[in-house]
Amino acid sequence: MQLLAVPMASSGGxxxxxxxxxxxxxxxxxxxxxxxxxxxxxxxxxVAALSPGTKVITTSGLVGIVEETDDEYVTLEISEGVLVQVVKAAVGRVVPDDDGVDDADEPMIDGTAKDTVDVPHAGKDKADGKVQDAPKLPPTHTEN
Structure with a gap:
């Protein structure tokens, strides 16, 4: 028996x-x-456009108002009287203003704000004011 080596055909591409x-x-x-x-x-x-009074969200999710900035850090007021200093790179985004609309300027209907919705008995027990558990669904199968 004799084996011959045959060259493979080239596709050219x-x-x-x-x-x-x-x-x-x-x-x-x-x-x-x-x-x-x-x-x-x-x-x-x-980060370059940060100025005092700007509301920002950091990359870790902290929301605050810029109090002052320097070369590396930004001082944020996260609650009344609580100041936190963070690195400028930690500022994720600027929160836009609410188009200059105050809640006090919204029209009132019967003494309530226009956007509020009255939902009677919304998951509350009448007797003691505690929230009830959500209703349980019946079992989808029976156990043997």
Missing amino acids: SGITLLLPLILIVGMIWFMSRTQRKQRARQAET
Whole structure:
């Protein structure tokens, strides 16, 4: 018995076949870095525009009003008389004002604000004012 080595047929497009995935990977890396650069620039603009009286949310979820800023830190008032100093990079976003509308300016209907809704007996027991548990659903199967 004699075995012969036969050369494999070449498709001719092997260079393109190897180059296409490489081009796609490089393109994806470029696009992701471009997006990150835009986010960093937006964050830098937000931090640069901080001024006293601005309401902000930090990246950890802390909400406060800017009291003062310096080169590295921002002092936030998180409650009346409670000041916290955080790094400027920790400021996540600025909370927009409520379009200058005060709650006192809202029209009142029968002594209540327009947006309030009266829900009678909303989950409260009449007798002692405690909240009742939610009603339980019947079992969906029987146990044997």
